Amino acid sequence: MEKLKIMILDDEQRVREEIGEFLLENGFQVFKAELPSQAFKILEQNEIDITILDIKLPEMDGIQVLEKIKTSYPEIEVIMISGHGDMNSVISAMRLGASDYFTKPFRLMDVHNSIERTKRFITLNSKLKEVEHNLSLVSNELQDKTGHSIITQSPKMKSIIELISKVAKTEDTSVLITGESGTGKELVARGIHYLSSRKEKYFYDVNCSAVPENLFESEFFGHKKGAFTGATESKAGWFEVASKGTLFLDEIGDMPLNLQSKFLRVLEERKIRRVGSHIDIPVDVRVIAATNRRLEDLIEEKLFRVDLFHRLNSFSIHIPPLRERSEDIPLLINHFASEFSKKMKKPIQEIDENVLNELSNYNFPGNVRELKNMVERAVILNDRGKLHLKHFPILAKVSDQPVFSKGTEIIFDLELAEKNLIMKALEKCKNNKAKAAKLLNITWQSLDRRMKKFGIL
Template identity: 60%
Template structure:
């Protein structure tokens, strides 16, 4: 492992030598500079990780050196050496970006503490930068296809787009996105993030139902080494990792009641305490949550805390199901055909009108996700340049369709439709929960909850 590089900037040779000897014995690679001009030259040549900088220097003030260094090398961490009781200078240094400080006369234990705190921060920063680099490669593709999954020809989706644009004006407003499975809730969350001032930091998405209840606090708030069996090292939780970014918590209604109060506390106070620690850590993540359940009904049944509901419901965006916005289907078809033709390198450029008409009659219980998967299969199966009805076998049987006349906004029972989808999935997989959950694109844990909810245990 490469040694951490430390530059000592102090006009007193005795102090430089004392720090130099101590840091080298601790395994650091050390450079010395007695003047700011020398410090800038060494920094330019060797790119130190940490600079220990005296606040009183010849040539120029240490605070000015700090400011210039942070402007030229923003990733470099700077620890200030100050005079005893000089708190005004300490405050000024922290505002200019200093990561820590110790005072003269100092003890080597104080120096070690400041270096250790800064080293841990550097390690965390580097890990996050590696994650960010890898994620940026993926996010370029995601942002490139964002428009493929969003079409706003219908009044309902035009309202959704308008609400997304409005909430991007605020950096930290909590957003609750509701809608059936497959309507594009995560896509909307990514859109809000992408058009906000946080867009330059990667977007984090976590499915709450996939996090075991016993690990919820560790996953979201982090833990200290030794906090529990298996905690072999300190770990940052999602709220820390998503600092200055957006944290999307999908299936928020799956949070157990005893954990909801802890989540509420974090959202209210903007601070977390790692499991096994007593120290509060400020967090600055914009939280967007989503659910496909009737959250108000869960509040009425005491399954979801009303105070957390009101905190999450600060800004509400509801994405209507595809059957209620049929006007969007032709545009979505066009987008998905273009995308998958390019992805598969297959020259399919259109779809016959009869197929479009039949697709617009179909109810799409799986919503946009189902349409997207249909088009992907159709493009793969197509040997011509034009999709036709034969490429969409799943909409051919009458049992796959809800008669248009039987569906209206007033009479459609969402719970009944959900129960019907789960029943069909369980029957199709002969009661295999793992296969059924994959077919429904939900976690096995979520499926099991719904089996109990709808009394379908005899099918599994």
């Protein structure tokens, strides 16, 4: 690690020498100045990390020097030296951005402790800047390539951005993304792809629950002409299509058990064989899988192979539901309102405070996707440039009426009752759409249509 560069600005030679000698013994690079004018010349010629600054100085006082340093060199941390009992100056200095202080007469231990606290602050600040940089990088890449970006101020999501940045630097590590429906698993997968060395190649997304079992091998591995009835020409499978790029497998938990072994073999051997062919074709692809189900539970139920789980789970990212990062809700509301306002050419100047309060307390079973659908509908309904609670019909009904009947009282709102029943079925089945559809005695496709209708995807 490069030595920290520390400048001492004090008009007393004894102080400069004593602190300077102590810092040199502890491995720091030291610069000394008697006057502010000398200090500013040092700052012009060197990248200083920390300045130790006396409050009482000739030419100008330490508070004025601090202001100039923070204006011209905001990244430099400043430790103030104050006279005994001069707390007013210390408070003023801290308000202007000083990171620490010690008083005269001082002990070298005071200097040491102040430096250590400031070093920790520099380290934390550096990490924060790196996270902000990564967030900006991921969002910009996604916005540029897909028209979408990750909007967040949540510490949990910023940690995820850091994980995206780290795993993107690997060539072919498999990634498993978990989280409820609508949390943005595909957006995270695309973030990994577009920050990686594969970003110029294809990102191919597949919904495993939508692939018919009898077409699984043909779709994933391709087939040779004449391999089966209807195979009038040879066809490349998804592994070949995504070669050198990324294959994103959504709803991996819905992959039939009898096909998982064939998929595992491809991941381990990095080669596929088209249906009807005896020739192995090497594939170079990163696999990112996503699920809204607990694969550990499926393993216990003998519905998912443990070896496939470990192969996919080389690196895992869990996306928290929107209700666990409610600080993002106002940010997302404003973002989506602005987005749909521009698309529909309907200016939205203001969002009623009641809307923000109600939405911040709403459970969002459909997460970010549900919020986006709500805001889109609200902008469509709006005519006067301000979003009110009445523009969020489902939310207004939820806030005005009980979700379930009280005693013998019956709620005659069919839409609300249907939405609540679907949400309870999904909750009972742990977001397994197939099981929820069976519980509701409707088809999977019918459940999917209703979920889209109510914005609880």
